[in-house]
Each structure stands twice: as C-alpha cells, then as structure tokens.
Amino acid sequence: MRGTRLDTARIRAARRVIDPVFLDTPLYRCEALEPRLGCTVSIKLETANPVRSFKARGTEVVASRLAEGGAAAVVCASAGNLGQALAWSGRVRGLDVTVVASRFATVAKLDRIRALGARLELVDGDHEMARERAAAIARRDGIRLVEDSLDIETCEGAATIGLELVGTAPSFDTVLIALGGGALATGVGHVVKALAPGVEVICVQPLGAPAMTRSWREGRVVITDSADTIADGVAGRCPVPAVLDDLLLVADDAVLVREESIMAGMRMLLHHAGLVVEPSAALGIAAVLEDRGRFAGRHVVTIVCGSNVDVDAYHRWVGAAALHGS
Template identity: 55%
Template sequence: MRLDLARILVARSRLSPVFRDTPQYECGPLGEALGCRLVLKVETLNPVRSFKGRGTETVLDRLQEDGTADAVVCASAGNLGQALAFGGRSRGIGVTVVASSAANPLKIARMRTLGADVVLVDGEIEKALEMAARIATETGAFLVEDSKDIGTCEGAATIGVELAELPGELDAVVVSLGAGGLASGVGFALRNLRGATETICVQPENAPAMTLALRAGRPVEVGAPNTIADGVAGRYVLPEVLDDLSSATDDAVLVTEAGIIEAMRLIHVHAGLVVEPAAALGVASILESAGRFDGRTVATILCGSNVTPTDFDHWTRENPLADHGAPC
C-alpha cells in the first residue's frame, strides 16, 4: 500500500478552501427513489467543477516544497488538466496538457482558458500519455500521472476523510472508478477511519479494465472503451494502483450506459444538480443493484460536472425512463 494516512491528513490541512470540506448531505427524494438513505458528496462546486483539484493541489504543493516545480505536463481527458492548469496559474507554474483530439471540447476550451498549453493527439488517452512522457523528457517538465503519482491519490483521499466525519451510520460508499486514484484514496481513508464502511468501485461495462483486473487479481486485456463516461474511459491498468485498490476497496461492479443516463436524470430531477456521466456511476450502481442497498445508508461522490448542456439534454431527454419527482 503506497498511501499514508498521516500524509493525507496533512494534505487536507493544506488544501485550498475552494476544494476542501465540500457539501455532504442526505438527499431524501433521491434516496426514496433508490430505496436507500442516500448521502451526496458534491465535488462540483469549485473553479474546475470536479474533485481533481484535491489531487493536483497536493502534487503541486509537494513539488513547491521540494523546490522542483517550474513546469508540469500531464495527459488528461479534461478534468485533471483543468485542475492542474488552475493550480499552476495561481503558483506561476507552466502547465502543458496532452489530450485526445476526440476529447470533450468543453473540457479542452476550459483547460486553455485556465492557461494551459493544450496539445492534441489522435487516439485514446494512452496515446496522450505517451506524448506527455515525451514532452517531459524533452523539456524537463515534471510529469503528473493521474493515480500513478501518489499525490493525486492522497489528495483524493481527503474526500474519504470528510465522509468519515459524517454523523450516524454509513454502510457503504459507491465510488466512480477510472484510473483508480479516487477509489483507492477514498477506500484507504475510510478503512483507516471508519472500518465498517464498505467501499464499492463502479465502472461502465463498456470501459471495464480496472474492474476486470480487480476480479482477476491482475491486469487483463480489454477492447477499446466505448462509453459516454469519458472521465473513466481508460483501457490499461497500472499494477501499483491495482495493488492499492485491492487493499483499500471491497468490491467492484459494472453498470450499463442506460443506467448511467438514468442516474444523471435522477440526480438532476431529485437533487437539482447537473453531473457528467462519470459522476453518475454510483447512483447507476444503486439503480442496477437488484436491492443490494435497500434500507442501507449509502454515500456517493458526485465527482464532476463538466458536461455540455447539449450533451446533457440529448442524453437525458432520449432516456425513456423519465421521473419527474420533486428535488431536494
């Protein structure tokens, strides 16, 4: 296990207030629709509209402490790049982000608005990772690798620290799973601070690499991802992150594209919040759980809201399972 609770607690104390102590509350109407007591942890009300600022702030803080932070580079589907650009701009650190040319145009535009130099490459996120590593070698910029860089995991773990402070019972937390930093960090914090709480990872069945690796105990070969949840659409598994997840989490499940869309709709209808597909995975898992969470207290992390109005409207209006209940 690479994570360390003492470092996580220090990271939380040093986070910018715009990322720390985010809202966490019971959403009665959404819980009633799902058959459980549901707690929402809202990570979208910040300048980059996602949880990624916790990790990038931690990485940049540690680089500055070491005196090695002149320039950084990363590969990103959009949220990591925005967060790194935000933190770099406030610190005077140059930021280069490599993204797929097929990435969400809203996320690309926001990375540039925040001051990042954005380089586009053809192919999946793995091609962007190769280019980012090449830029780091050629320029001397520090390569920030999501989930591989322990700072990104320990920054995300501060969410688990805050969830552990909830009053009353907390039976389970359902966490979106992509590269693994969020799920491993939250799971590690909860295992240390609230040991009776299950941490359950959730991934699209059309992008199942990490889930299948967890089930097999090793990386497995999968096809190219084909999901609307671009924020978790990786194809390859980092062995060290797989080890962390195996130690820190209790289960991993897969959800359908229809379930993701319906979850986005329900979150909007019952909580008044617009989230991107990757942020709806937890609610989708409850929808498709066949009663696993009935009557239990469950938390889910709404980890991002970087979705265009056009995409959100298109996806949710086409879903036939409309539900027009009252919001929280």
C-alpha cells in the first residue's frame, strides 16, 4: 500500500528478527461469544507470550537494530506494556534500558518492568509528562529514545500481526483494533489494506480518551486536556502527526466506547472465553456491544492486545460490569 510510512517488505523482514515466542499467537473462533454479540467472532490472542502484550513485536525490531549498531542504552516512556517489552528485548541483547512512567500507572506493570531489569523512573503526572522526561534523558545521555508509534519499527513490528491474520484466518469482514498511540492500528491496518483490501478496519478508543479518534475524524491533530479512562494503555492526549497521517490512510472508521461497555467486554471475555484481559484488550468487544446492528451477520476479528492488570482493580471492573447487567 502506498502512502503510509510502512513498507510491507520490511514488515515481512521484521518477522526474522522477532523472537518466535512472540509470533504466531493463537487465532481462533470463539463461538461462546457469538450468541451474545450477534456475529461471528474470532480472537487474535496477543497475550500468550512472556510480556503478555503485542508490544514486544515492535521492541524486538528496535532492540535488534540497536544491538547491531553497537548501541549500549535506550530509554522510553511507557504506560507499562511498552516498558515491559523493551526491558525484555533489551535484556536479551545486552542493552541498558530506562523506562519512564507515571507513578499512577498500573502497579503490576511497574513491578514487572523492574523485575525484567530495567531502570524505572516515575513522574508525578500523566503519560505525556513521562514522554517529556524520557526525551530529556535521551538528550542528556545521548542515547536512543524509543517513541511508540512514531518509531516505524514499533508499527512494523505490530504489523506482523496483520500478516498472520490475512495469512491464516478464514474469510473475515472486519478487524477491530484498539487505538492509542497508533502503532497497532496503523501496522495491522497497513497490512490488511495492502493484502485484504475488502476487510473493514475499525479502530476503537475510549470515550474518555478520544484524542486520536477525534484527530482522525477531523483530519488534523486534536490535543485533549485530559484522559479519563480505565484503559491506561490507550490514554494518550497528544497524537503524533505522522502517525495520524498513516491512520487516515488505513482506517475505515474510528469509534468511541463508554467505560461501562469496556468493563462489560472484559467480563464477557472472562466468562465466555476464559480470558483475563486489561481494558484496552476489550475495546473491540465493547464496540460490538454498543452497535450490534452494525456487526450483525459479519465475521469480526478482535485483537486481544494485553493482559497486564492490577488484580484488585480488575475485580472491581468486572464486578461493576455485572452490576450494570452485562
């Protein structure tokens, strides 16, 4: 597909440097969900790996190239999943990894970053403040700053999911993709539009963190003052212009969903698919719940993108979904 920053040949090459433990994740039809959603549902399970999210596909590409170039250190800002992934990928390649995160991030994610050997620095603000601090560290120390979604390796690593979808899935009509910074959406979207152009690419974001969706709808960067959602992995406020340009070319639609629907989606994935997922991973199910008529009779693929959750918070969210009758 022409126009985006991504390249399908590079995406195919990326598979050769990604640890196989992160590749060829399960893809299966989940019939137990279908009576409740009114459509055929297939799940791409990106949590079945050592860091329990799709992010390592991208950090494997980043770290591999850094190691080949003789780099010794790297820094990133993260809500949690990117930091874990970079810590994993950097550790096995001898890189000194620093992760900057909000001290309000999910504790389980922060603990795992430390356990993987990364240096963790916390800021008293949101993810955007963490991004600013990570950039300052990179300038001060003269090391590589990994910027999720802006760095093409993160998008093309995520795009390998798209290769697996179009290469192994039976015919499907729609792919539902969690939308945050945009690496997953632009990566998978690029491959789907290049290799299966008839498939509808729908991005899903929380109503409380709508910056990228509003930007896509208006065709320009829209920065929001705040982000208020339990889906911390997609809670950015400041879209990257180059990523938005890519998204405008590959997304057919971008929708916003309520917090209640996200929690209901998490509960459905637990009770009918046996999956404990973080809120971002339930966005696709939430989109179907809010507009069953749109998806009736379709074959929908949803990417379950992460399962790093605080156990107490998870029980509150799933319990809240039960109280709302989902």
